[in-house]
Amino acid sequence: MELLGPEFGENVRHCSPIEVHSLKPAGGGKRCLDLTFCYAAYAVGVQNKAYTLQTINRSKHFLLASVVGTERLALFMELTDDWLNKNFEHSLHPGRRDKKSSFRVTSEFDLHEIFGASKKEAFGELHWSAETMSSYGLPNIGYPVPHAAIKAAMSGQIEIGFEELLYWLQLYTEINTVSRRDYAPAVTRLAEVITNEPAMDLVTIEGQKFWLELGEVDLLRNDIVTIQRGDELVGAFQRRKDGTLRFAAYQPLDAKAIGYATGLALRPAANGTVCMCPDNWEYALDCSAGNGNCYAADRGTCYLSRWEFGLGISSDGSKVEQWYGQRGKQAQEPRFVATQIEVYLEFQHLIGE
Structure with missing residues (x-):
């Protein structure tokens, strides 16, 4: 000094x-x-x-x-980066911001390194004071942030806000060696803090390539397609009358889960089909039958499964206890699910995904 x-x-x-x-x-x-x-x-x-x-x-x-x-x-x-990350209070910027034109970083920084990190070693941790976290009702933990983003923030090239923290958590918790449960309370609370919309039973979200309804899904009797990770129910789809999908989330969504939510809800082609299937529901059934789901389950990442007679009921009518016991799970409010999906898509748009 x-x-x-x-x-x-x-x-x-x-x-x-x-x-x-x-x-x-x-x-x-x-x-x-x-x-x-x-x-x-x-x-x-x-x-x-x-x-x-x-x-x-x-x-x-x-x-x-x-x-x-x-x-x-x-x-x-x-x-050292370690000392700075642990002992310095990076400013937090609450609220929603327009991401389409706000980032103009210098050539020293790569937006893909900042917003496209996919490996555990690409992330460091940022800590804020217990007082700051408590004022927003957030867990006082180390928040995963890409090393490139930490460097860009220190030089004033980007701001770190709640949306950024939520997005990086979505990327980080997708990694199969990361314990999603450790960060679930942070993702849940960040979505609540960011959301400005009032509570609604049904919420529609859409993009150029997808349309999806968010709301209650019947886990007890309906034929459903679920997103699962390990032994936990993450989300569930059911068919709407026109063949499009309704989705409910029961856990905070990581990047792969969001990819399923929007990927199965693709808008139909000009001939009315969805990836050569008659509608979104049939496409979801087709995807849930793929061998890739077995490999994803073995890796510890999200995968799709079909429950034709309701969650936890096998094709022969017997109970599958570890899933049957989750039939009473409380779904997240649709507005908070919408926030999680929208924030993820905003940053993916930044890097051209």
Whole structure:
């Protein structure tokens, strides 16, 4: 660390190298630090003195702060990503924002690295103060954020908001070695915080390529196609009268689950078929019968399954207990499911997906 001060003259900026003993966040994550020097290296008066620093600017390579109560500046060099991620309060931006034109990052950063990360090692963790998380009702955990996004945020190229955190959680929890349950409360609460729409029994979401109704699905008697992961029900589809689909989610949706939700709800071709099937429901049945579902289940990722006589009832009428016991699961509100899907699609659009 180096301390800069006006005593060196108006036009000359000299610096005094300082060996730091302790540097810890202060003030509940208000971008302040408490600083003490290496005790053995300085006079008694300095040894016992603590300074409060207010952050002015930081990047991947340095941190510039003012020394509260003085005219001095503190410049910290060679800060590690691990220290910054754990001890610095990155600003959070709540609410919905237009993603179609807001990101114009420099060539130093690749949008695919920021919003298309797919491997566990591509992610780091960001921590906010317990006070900040509590004010929004969010779990006080480390939030997975791509390393490229952390660097871009530190240099001011992008802002990190609730939508970004939700999207990165969707990408991260798709990874088969990640415990989805550990992050489910965060995804659920982020969707609630972001959503502005009132509660409704039915919500319709659509895009250029898909149309999907969100609402209650009958798990007890209907012929349904489900999204499952491990031994948990994630979502369920049922046929509407015109052959299109209604979908309900029972767990927070990861990226693959959202891909199923929108992928099975494709708009019909000009001849009225959906991927050479008569309608969306028949296409969903066709997809649920594919061998790829067995491989996905073995990998620990989301897969499709058909329950012709209701969840947990096999073709011979017997009960499959681990699934039968989930027939009473409470579905997520359609508006929160819509938010999860819409946020994911917004960022996928950014990277051309």
